[in-house]
Amino acid sequence: DIQMTQSPSSLSASVGDRVAITCRASQSIDNWLAWYQQKPGKPPQVLIYKTSKLESGVPPRFSGSGSGTEFTLTISSLQPDDFATYYCQHYNSNSPTFGQGTKVEVK
């Protein structure tokens, strides 16, 4: 199975900061990567699919980039609603896997 590794596991940031989260795949997944946001007690919600495509309704401060094995989720200006845990997920095969998550906390 393809392993997905996110970094960092957690980060502290302030409102207005630019935040970047990296996701590395153990082998090439082309651009079959999604990013999800999850808040405590809630299900995940997709933010970005196919590496860089913004899901409908997601603010444009979220963006995704990368290809092959290295991908990045960027929040251009962190807002209070963005403090949450973020997961990457590959869907390059019939056995999708998630990264371990990155918790974005208030500095």
Next chain:
Amino acid sequence: EVQLVESGGGLAQPGGSLRLSCEASGFIFSSYEMNWVRQAPGKGLEWVAYISSLSSNIYYADSVKGRFTISRDNANNSLFLQMNSLSPEDTAVYFCARERAGAGRPDWFDSWGQGTLVTVSS
């Protein structure tokens, strides 16, 4: 509005069984591939199982293969997960998740239920 509502969670003994259900509404259920994803307390997300729209293709994570069975009833807009030989490592919130339609290949999960908690303990 797309809605996915899981039920059937609860406390099970090690070695026991539980059957989870996910009732879908707000979309044409029979047109969508569906998945189960779980999340152990305080941990990350783990994909569990997949079923195609007409049940012709089914896949499982290695961690549940041979113990869990995914199925669906398109006439009643329902998804199921039969869980046998449960162990404490299966303790998690179980989410049903809809896969985006029409891609003809694996796709991301565009809608999720709220989840149902399964606790395996003696």
